[in-house]
Amino acid sequence: MNNKIPNFVKTNQFGLLILVIVFICIFSFSTDGFTSRFNIYALSRVVALDIMIGLAMMVVILTGGLNLSLGALGVSAAMFGGWCMESMGIPISITIILVLAFGSFLGWINGFVTVRTGVHSFIVTLATMSIYFGFMTLLTEAEAFRKLPEAFTDFGSLKLFNKYISPLLIISVLTCFVLYYIFKYTDIGRKLIAAGANPDAAELSGISVDRMFIYCHMLSGFLAALAGIMLTARIGAAIPSMAGHLGFDWLLPAFLAPVLGGTLLSGGKVTVFGTMLGAILVTLINNGLYLIDVGEFWVRFFLGIILLGAVLLDRAREYFTVKNSIVS
Amino acid sequence: MSALLKKDWFGLGLVLIFGSILISLFKPAFISPFNLYVLMLSVSLMLVVAMSQMIIIAIGQMNLSVGAIGGLVAISFTGLMEVYSMSILPAVLIGLLIGLACGFINGYITVKTGISAFIITLATLYIFKGMNLGITEAQPFYEIPEAVKFFGNAKIFGPIPYLVIIPIIITVLMWILMNRTSLGRYMLAYGNNVQSSELIGISSTKIVIYAHVISGLLAAIGGMLVVCRLQLGTPNIGDSWLLPSFAAPVIGGAILAGGKVDVIATAFGVILVSIISQALVIFKIDPFFVQIFLGFMILLAVFINRYREYREERRTKVFSDE
Amino acid sequence: MSDYILELNNITKNFPGVKALDNANFKLKRKSIHALLGENGAGKSTLIKIITGVYNQNEGKLFLNNQEKSFSSPNAAINAGISVVHQERNLIRRFSVGENLMLTNLPKNNLGLIDYNTVAKESKKWLNIMELDIDPNTIVSDLTVAKMQLCEIAKALSLESKILLLDEPTSSLSPQDTKNLFALLKRLVAEQDVSIVFVSHKLEEVFEICDEVTVLRDGKNACESEQITNLNRQKLVKLMIGRDEQIIKSKKDVNFTDENLLNLQSINTDLGHKNINLNLKKGEILGLYGLVGAGRTELIKCVLGLDKINSGQILLNNKEIKIKSPKDALEKYKIGYISEDRKKEGLILMHDVLSNAGITVWSNLKKILSFLNDSIVHNKVDPYVKQLEVKTPSYQQIVSNLSGGNQQKISVAKWLASGTDILFIDEPTVGIDIKTKSYLHELIIELSLKGTSIILITSDMPEMISLADRIITMKDFKVVGETINNHNYEEMSSSIMGNIHE
Amino acid sequence: GHGVTKVALVPGGPHPYFAAWEQAGLDAVQDFGLGKADYRVPAEWDLSQQNELIESLVGQGYNAVLVFPGDAVGTNKILGELDDAGIPTAALAGCVEQPTQAKFCFGTDTGHSAYLGTKELIKALGGKGKIAHFTGFLVDPNTTLRINAVEQAVSEAGGGVEIIQVIADIDAYEPADEKINAFMAAQGSEVDGIVTTAWVPAVVAAQALTNMGDKRIKMVGIDHDEVVLKAIKDGYVHGTMLQNPYGQGYIGSYVMDKVRQGCEFKADAPWKSTAQTDQFIDSGTVFVDISDVDTYVMAMRGISLEILETFDSTYLNCPS
Numbered sequence A: 001m002n003n004k005i006p007n008f009v010k011t012n013q014f015g016l017l018i019l020v021i022v023f024i025c026i027f028s029f030s031t032d033g034f035t036s037r038f039n040i041y042a043l044s045r046v047v048a049l050d051i052m053i054g055l056a057m058m059v060v061i062l063t064g065g066l067n068l069s070l071g072a073l074g075v076s077a078a079m080f081g082g083w084c085m086e087s088m089g090i091p092i093s094i095t096i097i098l099v100l101a102f103g104s105f106l107g108w109i110n111g112f113v114t115v116r117t118g119v120h121s122f123i124v125t126l127a128t129m130s131i132y133f134g135f136m137t138l139l140t141e142a143e144a145f146r147k148l149p150e151a152f153t154d155f156g157s158l159k160l161f162n163k164y165i166s167p168l169l170i171i172s173v174l175t176c177f178v179l180y181y182i183f184k185y186t187d188i189g190r191k192l193i194a195a196g197a198n199p200d201a202a203e204l205s206g207i208s209v210d211r212m213f214i215y216c217h218m219l220s221g222f223l224a225a226l227a228g229i230m231l232t233a234r235i236g237a238a239i240p241s242m243a244g245h246l247g248f249d250w251l252l253p254a255f256l257a258p259v260l261g262g263t264l265l266s267g268g269k270v271t272v273f274g275t276m277l278g279a280i281l282v283t284l285i286n287n288g289l290y291l292i293d294v295g296e297f298w299v300r301f302f303l304g305i306i307l308l309g310a311v312l313l314d315r316a317r318e319y320f321t322v323k324n325s326i327v328s
Numbered sequence B: 001m002s003a004l005l006k007k008d009w010f011g012l013g014l015v016l017i018f019g020s021i022l023i024s025l026f027k028p029a030f031i032s033p034f035n036l037y038v039l040m041l042s043v044s045l046m047l048v049v050a051m052s053q054m055i056i057i058a059i060g061q062m063n064l065s066v067g068a069i070g071g072l073v074a075i076s077f078t079g080l081m082e083v084y085s086m087s088i089l090p091a092v093l094i095g096l097l098i099g100l101a102c103g104f105i106n107g108y109i110t111v112k113t114g115i116s117a118f119i120i121t122l123a124t125l126y127i128f129k130g131m132n133l134g135i136t137e138a139q140p141f142y143e144i145p146e147a148v149k150f151f152g153n154a155k156i157f158g159p160i161p162y163l164v165i166i167p168i169i170i171t172v173l174m175w176i177l178m179n180r181t182s183l184g185r186y187m188l189a190y191g192n193n194v195q196s197s198e199l200i201g202i203s204s205t206k207i208v209i210y211a212h213v214i215s216g217l218l219a220a221i222g223g224m225l226v227v228c229r230l231q232l233g234t235p236n237i238g239d240s241w242l243l244p245s246f247a248a249p250v251i252g253g254a255i256l257a258g259g260k261v262d263v264i265a266t267a268f269g270v271i272l273v274s275i276i277s278q279a280l281v282i283f284k285i286d287p288f289f290v291q292i293f294l295g296f297m298i299l300l301a302v303f304i305n306r307y308r309e310y311r312e313e314r315r316t317k318v319f320s321d322e
Numbered sequence C: 001m002s003d004y005i006l007e008l009n010n011i012t013k014n015f016p017g018v019k020a021l022d023n024a025n026f027k028l029k030r031k032s033i034h035a036l037l038g039e040n041g042a043g044k045s046t047l048i049k050i051i052t053g054v055y056n057q058n059e060g061k062l063f064l065n066n067q068e069k070s071f072s073s074p075n076a077a078i079n080a081g082i083s084v085v086h087q088e089r090n091l092i093r094r095f096s097v098g099e100n101l102m103l104t105n106l107p108k109n110n111l112g113l114i115d116y117n118t119v120a121k122e123s124k125k126w127l128n129i130m131e132l133d134i135d136p137n138t139i140v141s142d143l144t145v146a147k148m149q150l151c152e153i154a155k156a157l158s159l160e161s162k163i164l165l166l167d168e169p170t171s172s173l174s175p176q177d178t179k180n181l182f183a184l185l186k187r188l189v190a191e192q193d194v195s196i197v198f199v200s201h202k203l204e205e206v207f208e209i210c211d212e213v214t215v216l217r218d219g220k221n222a223c224e225s226e227q228i229t230n231l232n233r234q235k236l237v238k239l240m241i242g243r244d245e246q247i248i249k250s251k252k253d254v255n256f257t258d259e260n261l262l263n264l265q266s267i268n269t270d271l272g273h274k275n276i277n278l279n280l281k282k283g284e285i286l287g288l289y290g291l292v293g294a295g296r297t298e299l300i301k302c303v304l305g306l307d308k309i310n311s312g313q314i315l316l317n318n319k320e321i322k323i324k325s326p327k328d329a330l331e332k333y334k335i336g337y338i339s340e341d342r343k344k345e346g347l348i349l350m351h352d353v354l355s356n357a358g359i360t361v362w363s364n365l366k367k368i369l370s371f372l373n374d375s376i377v378h379n380k381v382d383p384y385v386k387q388l389e390v391k392t393p394s395y396q397q398i399v400s401n402l403s404g405g406n407q408q409k410i411s412v413a414k415w416l417a418s419g420t421d422i423l424f425i426d427e428p429t430v431g432i433d434i435k436t437k438s439y440l441h442e443l444i445i446e447l448s449l450k451g452t453s454i455i456l457i458t459s460d461m462p463e464m465i466s467l468a469d470r471i472i473t474m475k476d477f478k479v480v481g482e483t484i485n486n487h488n489y490e491e492m493s494s495s496i497m498g499n500i501h502e
Numbered sequence D: 001g002h003g004v005t006k007v008a009l010v011p012g013g014p015h016p017y018f019a020a021w022e023q024a025g026l027d028a029v030q031d032f033g034l035g036k037a038d039y040r041v042p043a044e045w046d047l048s049q050q051n052e053l054i055e056s057l058v059g060q061g062y063n064a065v066l067v068f069p070g071d072a073v074g075t076n077k078i079l080g081e082l083d084d085a086g087i088p089t090a091a092l093a094g095c096v097e098q099p100t101q102a103k104f105c106f107g108t109d110t111g112h113s114a115y116l117g118t119k120e121l122i123k124a125l126g127g128k129g130k131i132a133h134f135t136g137f138l139v140d141p142n143t144t145l146r147i148n149a150v151e152q153a154v155s156e157a158g159g160g161v162e163i164i165q166v167i168a169d170i171d172a173y174e175p176a177d178e179k180i181n182a183f184m185a186a187q188g189s190e191v192d193g194i195v196t197t198a199w200v201p202a203v204v205a206a207q208a209l210t211n212m213g214d215k216r217i218k219m220v221g222i223d224h225d226e227v228v229l230k231a232i233k234d235g236y237v238h239g240t241m242l243q244n245p246y247g248q249g250y251i252g253s254y255v256m257d258k259v260r261q262g263c264e265f266k267a268d269a270p271w272k273s274t275a276q277t278d279q280f281i282d283s284g285t286v287f288v289d290i291s292d293v294d295t296y297v298m299a300m301r302g303i304s305l306e307i308l309e310t311f312d313s314t315y316l317n318c319p320s
Ligand SMILES: Nc1ncnc2c1ncn2[C@@H]1O[C@H](COP(=O)(O)OP(=O)(O)OP(=O)(O)O)[C@@H](O)[C@H]1O
Pocket: C015, C016, C018, C019, C020, C038, C039, C040, C041, C042, C043, C044, C045, C046, C047, C087, C401, C402, C403, C404, C405, C406, C431, C433
């Protein structure tokens, strides 16, 4: 093997990291305000949520499937949490546990139906998206929960590290480390990946693929619910529309982060830190575009161009490293 | 008979027939001419959109930018007529050209870089939609020639709208393409197994670019048909296409990993989705229940149609290996 | 004009981390059948792929009819009159046999649309030439592996090329099919001036039909266009592996007891198995012979809980058991299965060597809180990977980049590591070079000597006879005979074939 | 003494309704000497996009923000944070729910507007008939307000009027077209009146009636889309509930400047109350029908000037 280039340099993560640094430089020099405390704090909160949403999608992409119900599920869990705290007066810590359990349960439904009926997760989650969101709207009558305990909402506006960083970001980063650990250093994590990569071979090697797929969906539900709680803390209320109609607003960031991060859409490969960097990159670009005055109506256009540029650059990097590792 | 049973559209056809009979027993208005007219209209529009996605599914990819292309073409089409007072035919041609160009961009970048189409079209979704918003600043265009309005709203005879003509032609052409031409067969072969088809000598470049160009053209046609129907060119056209564009082919038995699509079954899928959403209105479902019903109906429809393939389908992935 | 229709000079091909071909030469004489031999990973398939435009060589030149060529795509090679059967199956599984055969040149009617009647007629012609009794409208995925391989050959023939490259065309064929194929190949050479490159690990076949031999070792020529008449088996093996072949020892002392370990009693399955009775004794190698499609693989899959058993019992140590899944089989009953289809069922091609080799032992190795790291797995599987001499740059190499034979070794290694009591081994040596094949044979014997009971499915009669203690013959999803193996090839094979053809 | 005022006018997303804000802001800069009054549009209709935009605006030095709340509840948090950072904010065109740190809400009482529109419809129907209500996304809290307001107006009409169907979640053109036409097919002969309380359903329903050539069914729409206005002129739509986006942007910018100069709202300011807030100033909601559809722009301007002229004296205590 070629030792001139360290292994890390060959990864997609490295490419992303470089891009992130480049964009930070560009934006810090070309705009005022990018490095302001307010802006960095705001960024840290946005990134925190995008990471969590991206991870929630990533663990289902791992199975070669999709979770379109992500947003609907997250909002339903958040509303459930709002109801627990406001209407039932359940303490925060217990509420959080209940919400995460609830999210996992909804994820379990996705997984169970997918595995048992053989209907594709794309369709199953398309349907459950409608169903979860419908029930949520029906039960809450589209009313928000606003009288949440102050300790909870204060957490969402807490400022750490000299008021630069939101604690939400710390939760997300911690989650990344935990997931990384699970996928890299546990039996179960390896089995999840194996099942996602080649279900038939995994099954014949003594892995219960159905169970693994259900676990993935449950984990996705868990993470989406966590994202729901974080968003609730951030906006200080549990609101039915906080992820848009049917939870759609979450879908794009959910795909962008893992896909930029190098997660294979065909399943069997996860990149936890890639997803994190992907989320950071997208948030940075979005923020930077608002700061550089491109005209709001053109923001999307430039975001698209930059995204395309980013993936093309990454491909070039890959090409270059592969070429360099050829023995001659 | 057993050959019939194997067809993807057979189960769906049965569901459609029994469903329609059931609905019209409860609500005779369902088979009133006006309702059929409305049904045909909504089917017509979605049919083109579903075909636009279907051809990309056939080669085992996804096109997230169908709606964005449709929207961009819709506002270009109307914009040309309103701002530049262009007449209809050149405006249509330019609209098609834009669709073709967008599709070409998607296909070319995908095949030349080897990056998954999902990612490329996600990026071009932003680009096309961004151009749309940048050009219009979210303002609709209203000045539509009478002929266009007429085409969108007049009937040929009975309840049959003019608007169905183009979608029907497209469906027939798509059937021929996918079943009777080598281009179509090569697309399916490519969707089945990229490596194998390359070894056989099928050119990936050609297949991928053609598929995306056709998809772009169909999205463009869809966008312009919606303009005819709505009689205005709003930048929002295409925003709501994405999920239905997948739902119809998939309900029709398409495998998202590629290599298996069925034109007739996709058309039936479109009809089914339209009937379900119409039934929700006809039965006056409480708005708070609509989403829940919709979810269960989709699940049920797919489940009935898919049950036969239980084993084969169980672990099909959404994406084929890249 | 030289005698050579195809000439490759000083070909070098680099892959990331691997030099697959290193200054290799290859010359194909007109109207000859040329064997291309070598161990797993020697570079045979790579050479074939360079000839057919799949890869471009890094260095070296290719001459076709004395003209320098370079094919930028498979299509270019096809147009230049080269057709090929690759080692991997390349049929479009959802298409019909007929359409697959005609795919490069689909017949059109005057409207320019595909004429499926002609497709059926034309393809039937080629199926007939291959003596294949298949309806051209059959969907490929409904075929058995052997039929698929034959169709693939028919497809290559249908191009009527002057150069035919066959990369392990007989790997899943029965002896009868192989015989038919060889007769056909000889006819092609004699009557239609076709020149053939033949890759195989079965040396008997090479001696049967080939005229010349080129051997590759580690991407270099170990010999170049040697006349077959100048060679014998020993010489050939020595060229390939660099030392003499070891004769497979058959298992001499039968050390198994009469104790029944696993018992299948009047099993009927959804797939059509009728009244299957089988018993496996402790430490025994029970051979399951049958022509391809006899239902052996599927029987095992039913036993593993992957398909439904309608009636009958499975007894382990005389206690009835219900196996719900392979996980159940592995974890509860210590039963493992080495699949015949390594790409689809045996390996996770996109993952690295370590995780493929270790997949069956994760559960056992995991520490508290399900902790597991690479070095724990590495320590466990390393002896087995070493023992099988898997040729890989590192444990981090992606399995799909290994040669076919090395992939097979890994799919065996993982079951060796798992240490099961009962192992179902399905066609273990398909595509495996002779050196490894003998290793594998030794290993199977060693395993059984250590007390593992084995059910061995193989369509390779010599292999069966050298390994099995007892041979059960299956035909059409039924057991049709049982013979105690006396390791006498003539006697055993006629007795087994007798069972089948009765 | 607080430096120049830089106002950002932030709608909920790209939408034609808000287009007038741009000119209104520019005019306000001219007329009142503000530093800036820019129309800044989030790239998507998405609460977090809007929040991100607003957050980035602070970085760019805007020191007053007028916002159409992406969510009547959800937007409060960011408004609170801006306020804490010394940046005054107000809700424009639609309100945020109390408690809020927004200085006030200047716009339309969405519920009341729906109520008035339904009243007009009932009047046009002569006090009896069957009506349908088409509205936007159910999860938008405003939608519930509108549904309730329409119900209230109907219940006040005695037993003569009945709501036969509510269709919601149709804020995109294609689904709206599909559902509204399906409704027309099933109920077209039964229904006597239609009230629409969101932009897209109003456009699509007006178009549907025009296409059908149906003048029997009375419809009251909302907002000023050309399709709706034309249908009023042609007699297919009875009327529409208009708001005053230009006035909102113009006066809103003016007031933000005042607030930044240290003006306080009077303790006894004659606030109006809505279901959401009790610090509401009506930017003018008028019902327009065929009689005044051509002149409504002038009428709106009149309303705006009137509000502006009396604003200081009515609402503000300014340091002299
Ligand atoms: N696409 C690839 N990328 C990286 N390495 C490759 C690739 N294809 C082949 N190799 C490597 O090149 C070498 C030669 O492989 P090749 O498939 O030609 O062997 P072979 O002689 O056909 O072996 P077998 O008998 O097992 O089929 C092997 O070491 C293999 O791992």
